[in-house]
Amino acid sequence: MIVILLGPPGSGKGTQAKRLVAKWGWPQLSTGDMLRSASTQGTRLGLEAKKLMDKGELVPDEVVIGLIKERAQAADCESGFILDGFPRTLQQAEALDQMLASTGREVDLAVLFLSSDEVLVRRLSGRRTCLKCGSMYQLETMPPRSQGVCDQCGAVLVQRDDDKPEVIKSRLAVYHEKTAVLTEYYRSQGKLRSVDANQPFDAVTVNLIQALTEK
Ligand code: AMP
Numbered sequence: 001m002i003v004i005l006l007g008p009p010g011s012g013k014g015t016q017a018k019r020l021v022a023k024w025g026w027p028q029l030s031t032g033d034m035l036r037s038a039s040t041q042g043t044r045l046g047l048e049a050k051k052l053m054d055k056g057e058l059v060p061d062e063v064v065i066g067l068i069k070e071r072a073q074a075a076d077c078e079s080g081f082i083l084d085g086f087p088r089t090l091q092q093a094e095a096l097d098q099m100l101a102s103t104g105r106e107v108d109l110a111v112l113f114l115s116s117d118e119v120l121v122r123r124l125s126g127r128r129t130c131l132k133c134g135s136m137y138q139l140e141t142m143p144p145r146s147q148g149v150c151d152q153c154g155a156v157l158v159q160r161d162d163d164k165p166e167v168i169k170s171r172l173a174v175y176h177e178k179t180a181v182l183t184e185y186y187r188s189q190g191k192l193r194s195v196d197a198n199q200p201f202d203a204v205t206v207n208l209i210q211a212l213t214e215k
Contacts, residue, residue, distance in 0.1 A: 001080040007113025008175040010120035011197040017084040019205050027076050030084040031064045033134050054161045056170030065095045088179045110186035113197035124168045128157040
């Protein structure tokens with residue numbers, strides 16, 4: 001099954017994607033994680049991307065489309081994958097469709113994470129991320145067991161540069177301007193489902209699994 005988790009930054013797509021990975025074993029393809037990893041490794045692509053990410057802007061379509069094309073060819077993606085943070089523009093969505101069609105596949109479902117900007121700002125401001133393994137925490141609702149330390153791998157947790165208040169605003173504006181149109185794109189294909197992402201994480205997981213399994 002090929003599933004897209006669609007929604008604004010901070011709506012919990014990454015957290016829920018990891019839960020689906022644990023439940024169903026499909027890999028999570030997160031362009032944000034791929035770009036952060038390239039930036040940590042100091043590759044030219046990663047460093048260029050970081051400049052845009054730190055301002056809350058989108059990385060060029062051709063860059064992220066290239067990353068997804070390469071990753072989706074891997075053997076572990078054969079029986080499906082979960083897209084988290086891709087596509088973010090109409091051009092990316094169309095490129096994804098073309099790429100899948102070339103191997104006789106298609107997107108099965110896109111699940112829209114509905115959340116208010118007020119909740120998103122609060123969540124993103126309190127988010128802490130492990131740069132080593134990608135685990136995410138939320139100081140109010142999902143804190144680590146030991147302050148500032150990743151439960152999974154013991155590395156130090158950081159606040160992402162783009163989770164700082166001034167950048168959060170730009171990221172939300174970019175979402176409304178460039179990504180929100182994808183809702184209509186998938187709705188018109190009869191592939192859109194939605195979940196109330198303002199709920200606590202466990203309730204969202206229950207609704208998400210329902211959305212993905214209901215006929
Ligand atoms: P995320 O971790 O999904 O919130 O992504 C963090 C940042 O990476 C975004 O604010 C963008 O700068 C960049 N990024 C991630 N995915 C994409 C994408 N599909 N298209 C363009 N830029 C992206």
